Amino acid sequence: MSIQHAPEDLALLDPTEAGACAQAALVSEPIDETAAAGLAQVFKALGDPVRLRLVSLIGARDGGEVCVCDLTSAFDLSQPTISHHLKVLREAGLIDSERRGTWVYYRLVPSALERMAGVLSVPVSSRPSGPG
Amino acid sequence: MSIQHAPEDLALLDPTEAGACAQAALVSEPIDETAAAGLAQVFKALGDPVRLRLVSLIGARDGGEVCVCDLTSAFDLSQPTISHHLKVLREAGLIDSERRGTWVYYRLVPSALERMAGVLSVPVSSRPSGPG
DNA sequence: GGCATTCATAGACGGCTGTCGATACAGAAC
DNA sequence: GTTCTGTATCGACAGCCGTCTATGAATGCC
Numbered sequence: 643m644s645i646q647h648a649p650e651d652l653a654l655l656d657p658t659e660a661g662a663c664a665q666a667a668l669v670s671e672p673i674d675e676t677a678a679a680g681l682a683q684v685f686k687a688l689g690d691p692v693r694l695r696l697v698s699l700i701g702a703r704d705g706g707e708v709c710v711c712d713l714t715s716a717f718d719l720s721q722p723t724i725s726h727h728l729k730v731l732r733e734a735g736l737i738d739s740e741r742r743g744t745w746v747y748y749r750l751v752p753s754a755l756e757r758m759a760g761v762l763s764v765p766v767s768s769r770p771s772g773p774g
Numbered sequence: 775m776s777i778q779h780a781p782e783d784l785a786l787l788d789p790t791e792a793g794a795c796a797q798a799a800l801v802s803e804p805i806d807e808t809a810a811a812g813l814a815q816v817f818k819a820l821g822d823p824v825r826l827r828l829v830s831l832i833g834a835r836d837g838g839e840v841c842v843c844d845l846t847s848a849f850d851l852s853q854p855t856i857s858h859h860l861k862v863l864r865e866a867g868l869i870d871s872e873r874r875g876t877w878v879y880y881r882l883v884p885s886a887l888e889r890m891a892g893v894l895s896v897p898v899s900s901r902p903s904g905p906g
Numbered sequence: 907g908g909c910a911t912t913c914a915t916a917g918a919c920g921g922c923t924g925t926c927g928a929t930a931c932a933g934a935a936c
Numbered sequence: 937g938t939t940c941t942g943t944a945t946c947g948a949c950a951g952c953c954g955t956c957t958a959t960g961a962a963t964g965c966c
Contacts, residue, residue, distance in 0.1 A: 667833075669833025669834055670834060671830075672827065672831050673830045678824075678826045678827045678830070682822055683821075685818075686822070687821075688814070689814050689817040689819075689821040690818070691810040691813075693814075694800070697801070698805045701800060702801055710913060711911095711912070714913090720955075720956060721913075722915080723956075726953095729915095741913090741962085741963090743912095743964075744913085745913085750801065755800075759892070761891075762887045762890050762894065763887070763888065764888055822923090841942090846943095851924095852927080854926075854928095854946095855925055855926075856943095857944055861944080862923095873933090875934075875942095876941065907966100910963105910966095912961100912962085913960105913963100914960080915959080915961090918955100918957090919954105920954095921952105922951105922952080922953075922954090924950095924951085925949085926948085926949085926950105928945105928946080929947100930944080930945070931943080931944070932941100932943080932944095934941080934942100935939085936938080936939075936940095
């Protein structure tokens with residue numbers, strides 16, 4: 643975030659460049675409460691249809707950046723509501739923003755998404771070999 | 775689910791064996807409202823620390839199966855609360871259950887986890903090449 | 907300066923969610 | 937059958953969440 647926002651909390655404190663197929667997975671070993679709380683915040687941010695579409699709209703954009711006005715016009719929701727959802731995504735570390743003149747542009751944080759993808763990946767060793 | 779539960783809703787209607795690095799990603803193109811609603815249900819299920827730890831406890835188990843009694847004893851929460859969280863995960867298609875005698879065993883649905891991992895994966899073409 | 911535009915914040919409100927205790931259901935042991 | 941254990945469901949309640957309107961803050965233009 644590069645605007646007037648305070649650092650807030652930021653759920654992803656270790657945005658390493660872990661690939662999408664890394665084995666730092668949820669199912670490798672039981673996670674502790676602290677890790678669960680941090681990951682849950684990000685998943686909760688993704689657990690809303692509007693926010694999911696916002697992430698998709700931003701990520702699918704060619705230049706990687708989308709103006710807030712374009713995002714607001716894509717929904718039948720008020721501008722403050724969209725702003726609220728963007729804040730949730732920003733506090734989860736999933737998106738970043740930059741002000742240029744009057745407009746504010748949002749972009750994805752790919753490492754954050756990939757980290758979550760890595761968390762969900764299931765190592766072959768953890769997959770049940772038979773149907774039962 | 776193999777017990778007395780009705781089919782419920784089941785958020786993951788296409789549990790194909792998509793790898794964790796598939797490009798059916800959120801950022802490939804904007805998703806529609808229906809897809810967003812379905813994905814959001816699964817992410818919302820993952821958006822709770824207790825449920826995240828439940829998934830981790832189940833997935834990290836050697837045999838791939840965990841008895842409910844073992845899960846309940848791992849938390850400072852009542853048994854109905856754990857049962858409720860397991861139901862949420864089950865309705866999201868993330869876990870499955872089977873009754874054997876008095877006990878009920880829960881196991882992961884790896885294809886569901888991997889599908890969500892694929893949704894979060896970021897193709898190289900979508901990654902911004904430069905910081906500005 | 908004054909005004910318009912873009913976006914964020916504040917406060918309010920209804921609905922959803924996580925939790926509990928109480929209870930019902932399923933299976934095993936007697 | 938009865939009883940005991942393990943699990944799911946029910947009903948209630950506090951707190952959170954998504955949404956709105958109203959307002960404030962930042963920037964640009966006159």
